Amino acid sequence: xxxxxxxxxxxxTEGALAQAVAAVATSPQGPLxxxxxxxxxxxxxxxxxxxxxxxxxxxxxxxxxxVELSDGQRWHLPxxxxxxxxxxxxxxGDMLQEAVTxxxxxxxPHRLSQNERKAIDDAKKAGEYWLARLLExxxxxxxxxxxxxxxxxxxxxxxxxxxxxxxxxPGGYKYEILSGTHTNLARHGRRMAGEFxxxxxx
Numbered sequence: 001x002x003x004x005x006x007x008x009x010x011x012x013t014e015g016a017l018a019q020a021v022a023a024v025a026t027s028p029q030g031p032l033x034x035x036x037x038x039x040x041x042x043x044x045x046x047x048x049x050x051x052x053x054x055x056x057x058x059x060x061x062x063x064x065x066x067v068e069l070s071d072g073q074r075w076h077l078p079x080x081x082x083x084x085x086x087x088x089x090x091x092x093g094d095m096l097q098e099a100v101t102x103x104x105x106x107x108x109p110h111r112l113s114q115n116e117r118k119a120i121d122d123a124k125k126a127g128e129y130w131l132a133r134l135l136e137x138x139x140x141x142x143x144x145x146x147x148x149x150x151x152x153x154x155x156x157x158x159x160x161x162x163x164x165x166x167x168x169x170p171g172g173y174k175y176e177i178l179s180g181t182h183t184n185l186a187r188h189g190r191r192m193a194g195e196f197x198x199x200x201x202x
Contacts, residue, residue: 049088104202
């Protein structure tokens with residue numbers, strides 16, 4: 001009997017969050033994987049300030065996790081933090097999320113730089129359409145980042161490394177701007193496991 005390792009991205013995609021693989025069996029007729037999922041502790045909705053529910057959507061191996069609130073907010077909680085640490089009100093984050101969504105909706109191929117367009121065209125000519133799509137998503141992400149920086153750099157600190165945006169006012173929070181794919185969300189959680197921040201997705 002072998003253990004089956006389930007990736008964080010797969011857990012998020014399948015909705016089997018906070019569950020563990022119990023067993024993998026092999027039938028006498030041939031290799032047949034039988035996966036039994038066991039409900040993990042603490043996988044049900046928790047409570048966050050403001051009367052909101054908090055559902056763990058990605059649980060990382062390091063003990064950090066990502067939660068989604070019933071009002072749509074998404075937060076990354078390092079080990080030792082819980083949904084109770086999330087602010088009942090986050091006007092700065094709400095404003096930034098609105099700006100992120102607006103910038104992402106404004107983006108289109110017409111906003112590609114000459115170098116970005118050439119790289120995408122070269123990838124398509126080489127038959128690497130997956131690379132062309134990736135380059136286009138990255139270009140969109142850069143545009144969203146630059147738009148937010150242009151609008152708010154006089155009010156908040158924008159970082160080249162680490163969490164993207166920091167509200168330096170007393171009691172301020174940190175914010176990460178990112179595309180909302182499961183793999184990207186999981187990657188950011190692994191990369192900044194010790195940080196407490198709100199995830200601003202587009």
